[in-house]
Amino acid sequence: MRIETMIVSNKLYYRYWGKARPKSGSKARYHLLPYHCLDVAACHQRLWAVKHGLLIGMAEHLDIPPNLLSNLLGFFATIHDIGKFSFVFQRLQVIEGAPLAAVPRREGMQARHDQIGYLYWLHWVRNRPDVLEKLGDTSVLELLGGVATGHHGIPPLDSRFKPRMAFTDEGCEAIDSFLTWAWRFWHMDECIDGLSKTDLSVGCWRAMSWVQSAMMILADWIGSDASVHKYCDDADQNLQTYYRRATRRAEQQIDKLGLSGVPAARRFSCATALLKFASLTPLQAFCEQVALEKRPLFFILEDITGAGKTEAALVLVARMLSNNYAGGFYFGLPTMATADSLFERLQPQYEALYESGPKPSLVLTHGATKLSEAFTDSIGLPLGPQDRGESDVHTATSWCNAFYADNKKKALLADVGVGTIDQALLAVLQTRHQSLRLFGLLGKVLVLDEVHSYDGYTAELISCLVQVHTRLGGSTIILSATLSTQLRQQLLDAFYTAQEQTAPKVSPDAGYPWVTYAGQGPQSFHETSVAPRTSSRRTVAVTPLHSLPDLVAVIREAIDAGYCIAWIRNTVKEAIASFDEIKDKLELTDDQVHLFHGRYTMANRGKIQTEVLRRFGESSTGVERRAQVVIATQVIEQSLDLDFDVLISDIAPIDLIIQRAGRLQRHRRDIHGARATGLTRDYRPAPTLFVLMPDPQKVCDQNWLMPDLQGTGAVYGDWANLWLTQQALLEKRRIKTPEDSRWYMDAVYDKPSMNPPVSFIAMSDRQIADRLKGLTLARGNRIAFENGYRQGPNDNWLNETPTRLTEETTILVLAEIRDEELYLLHGNMNNAWEMSSLTVRSADFCGLTPEVENRWSVKIAGLKVRHKRERSDDVVVPLKEVGGVYKGIGIDINMKMKVCIYSQNRGCEIRSG
Structure with a gap:
């Protein structure tokens, strides 16, 4: 820039301060504006x-x-x-x-x-x-x-x-x-x-x-x-x-700060060298060979769980980086557990995408103990409070402190980011600093996994994200076990709308596995089937269970035979109750039965997840697995590489049932459950998925799911969907992959051959109405990208805008009372605040009673100051420990007294006071 040697003007602007909180030792009391x-x-x-x-x-x-x-x-x-x-x-x-x-x-x-x-x-x-x-x-x-x-x-x-x-x-x-x-x-x-x-x-x-x-x-x-x-x-x-x-x-x-450049992408040679696999799956081979047209590019990869979709996406990413189509990539997944798992899988691979030299930054959006050291060192700003007034929560310095302490936002500025999809969706919501998240995705390949698992509200936001990302020249890869025809079309529409073009119609008779891909213009649109992975061809028998005694008998038989077995329940409350019941009825030791759900502190959840992966993951031994029981929730149904000999699931929507079946005999093992090289088949008995479901003769009324599946009815409110899922499972009595995968989606979602009971249609209609409300809300909450960065009279910009339409939740931070002082439950760990936190429904617990608030408010404020969380709305719960069990008092959203009970093996339970 050319700078003039002299610009004459008066000096009145020197009479105004711009910053007025000097750092310690500063000679100046203020910084001129x-x-x-x-x-x-x-x-x-x-x-x-x-x-x-x-x-x-x-x-x-x-x-x-x-x-x-x-x-x-x-x-x-x-x-x-x-x-x-x-x-x-x-x-x-x-x-x-x-x-x-x-x-x-x-x-x-x-x-x-x-x-x-x-x-x-x-x-x-x-x-x-x-x-x-x-x-x-x-x-x-x-x-x-x-x-x-x-x-x-x-x-x-x-x-x-x-x-x-x-x-x-x-x-x-x-x-x-x-x-x-x-x-x-x-x-x-x-x-x-x-x-x-x-x-x-x-x-x-x-x-x-x-x-x-x-x-x-x-x-x-x-x-x-x-x-x-x-x-x-x-x-x-x-x-x-x-x-x-x-x-x-x-x-x-x-x-x-490390913001000065992006590592150079390595020239792509071959997928086997990148993935270090002896051979490629058909899907991975397709991704290695498909012609990459002019960007932006759009891919949907549909294949069964465990077929190597993540690695196939990495092949596409490597080729795009090599072609200078992108400088990095971001993986968005549905849950914290799935993000943790993928982060572990990417760590040994991602550097192979770049030339040797400065280490490319890789960051996880949570679980801060696993953050890339090179990245965290590069952003260590020595910051202090310097802005005065105007509500500190909105000053530049306070936001800067919060940003650099917020791993979720950092993931989007790293070269390679892994996290929940929510962090990417915030880029297209009317929420504070969304443009920074959008900037973080700029020039990256956006990879979204398990897209079938979201509701209509989130699916609409995903479509908006695809549209905006495409508009800014970014490429997108969608991964899913199976997508409905409607959702495939919706995503393709978003891609072509960004190019101001009409999208072609997707095939209503798609095969499986199936690839949809497109570039600039309708002429670049293609759909094709690919051969299934040889090892993915299998038939899983489906056996219905209609009572808990029958289910307990299945678990007993599996244990007696030395098999490991998992039961996936649909709610935390029912998982904890079943954990107690199975342990007592079968007289199991603490070493035999394991509980895993989403209501542990982050520290305990990480330990439990690591232990579950060790005992039941790909490398687990026959000795580790023998006669073991896991009672879990949906935390194990996606992206965790788990392998059980026998599997039980509560009835759930068919796409989730198929997803859960992927945790059944996932890897070839010998008769003792041990992994061995050179196995040409699995030597365990043929895989059977047991599904706890209502008796088909039971009257279809409001008691249809009672008493054993009461929580299921609350979690999955579309009972017509559950009924169609049950009918499809009873008709086939198997899940044969890949042949049955698309048939099940058609039978429940796209082309049902039966009409659900009249009593359930009204519930389904309410779900449809809720979905339409969700679509309307999503369209109202998303940014109007085409209008530019400006606020219209009907906009509703907030500090936080939801990425999912779920029940209102509250983050609890658990603090132990010792010697009349409060200490975080995991205060000796890095990122102790996050490690001591968990999330509950606000309907169950949303705050402290007035008595507890008055007693501990000063100590809570001091705890927040010590951990630099003055701005946090998290609820700090003071807990008394007795025999390894912590108890605290609070209220629910209706101001009723609740007791928060926490233990390391059972997690958090909320009971009436």
Whole structure:
């Protein structure tokens, strides 16, 4: 950028502070506003220098020279905090004896500085006749002004405004002077001339605004680090000289943070070398050989559980990286357990995708003990509280502290991210800092696994994510055991809508395994079947169970034969009850029966998951597995490589039944259950899936699932779906793969041959109505990408927006009472707060009783301060320990007293007080 040697203007803007919480040892009591603005501008320009290729690409799309685009964006970064010139902001901290502007006593508008700054910018730019004459309107400049001033993560809203509502006469003169200085400094007259020669009506500016928003958020956070950009209250500094020094600081700072580049992708050679497999499955071989058309690309890979879909996706990812179609990838999975499992599988493989040199960053969105050391070291910002007032939860420094402590957001900025799909979905929801998540996905391959497992609300958000990701040039890979025809079409529609084209119709008679793939234009659309993996060809017998005594007999017989057996229950409450019942009735020891569900603290859950994988995973021995019982919930039905000799499942929707069957005799073993090389078949008895279901002769009324499956009726409210699943299972009495996989989906979802009972149709209709409500809510909650980063009158931007329509939940943080003090249950671990937390339904437990709150509020506040969780809404539950069992008192959503009981082997139980 060309910097003028001298820009003349008055010095009123030196009379306003921008930061007023100096770090310990700082000589200055405050940081002047113009200097902070230039700190952020310098960081912003350095970030764009790092992403120079992206800047070039955006300039081409916008039909504007890159240097003009850089100056244009630099100008807006410089004016991002002009709202702080208002007396509404300046009165938040009166610094005695400082040569700063006087603050009037009169009332001002009730708004934050970001909103005030946006409104003043609109007032200023709309009154520039020279700009109006050249551009015809100021819509693009208004949009970019909203992006800059909306740097706290939510776009500002246009409203009625007069400068006097927030500014003194001197304040108006100061802000006008600063805007004029910045206008000249960044050669905005040349930028306006350049803009006047382009088509300003195209949607490219709106698309670009989401990317620029993320850059502004990052720049503001990085530029607010007072350990680098030290406070300066010297009003005699020349702004051009100050900017040059800030630029040098920003370069060193961003390089140190590890944001300076992406490791080079390794040239793809062959899939066997990448995966280190002796041979490929047909699906993996297809992914190695299929022609990759011009990006963006879209794939749906459907194959049975255990067929190597993840590895097939990695082959596609490696080829896209090698072709320079992407710089990284993000795996989004349905649950924390599945993300943990995939993270373990990716660790030894992901570096093979990149050239030797700096280690590419890999990060998990939770379970912080497993974070990549190279990545966590690269983001260790020494931050402290520096912003004053305006609710600390929205200041740049507090958000920066929270962001760099938030592994969920870090995963999206890493080269390779693994986490729940929710973290990616937040990129397209009206939630604070969504643009930063969207930026994190930019230039990555988005891989979404187990897509069949989501409800209509989340499926709609997934479609929106595919559309937006495609619009920004990203490629997507969808993995699933089986998708309905409707969902395949919905996802394909999203991909082609992003290209402003009509999607082809997917085949209603798809084979299995099945691949759907597309590139630019309908002519690039293809569907094809692939051969099944040889080892995946099998027949699982389905045996119905209609009573608990029959089920207990099956478990007893399996134990007597030395087999390991799992029972998948549909609720935590029923899993715990069944754990007690099976243990007592069969007189099993603690070493024989295991409980695994989702209501443990993260620390205990991780230990249990590791133990379950050790005993029942691919490498487990016959001795470890012998006569073992696991009572679990849905946590084991997806992406955990578990292998049981015998399996029981509560009745559930057919796609989940098929998924659960994948945990039955998953690997070839000898008669003793041991893994051995060279086995040509499995020597255990033929696999049988036992399904606990109502007696088919039972009356189909509200008691149909009583008493043994009461929780199932609450979890899966579409009883017509459950009834159709039962009828299909009773008709086939088997699951033959791959032949039966598509037949079952048709029988329950796409082409049912029977009508469910009338009494269940009403329940199904309610489910359909709920799904439609979910679709409406999803469409209302998602961002209007096509409108750009701006807030409309009907938008509803929040700090948190749900990614799934589930019952309201509460995060409990368990704290033990010792010597009248509170200590986190796992306080000796890294990330102790997360490790001591778990999630429950708010209907069961959502807070403390007034008595407990009054007794422990000060201690709880101190605990939050010690663990840097002052902003947290998590409920800290004080617990008394007696004999290894912890108990605490709270209330449910109806203010009824509840008892929280926790133990390491049973997890959390909520009982009436």
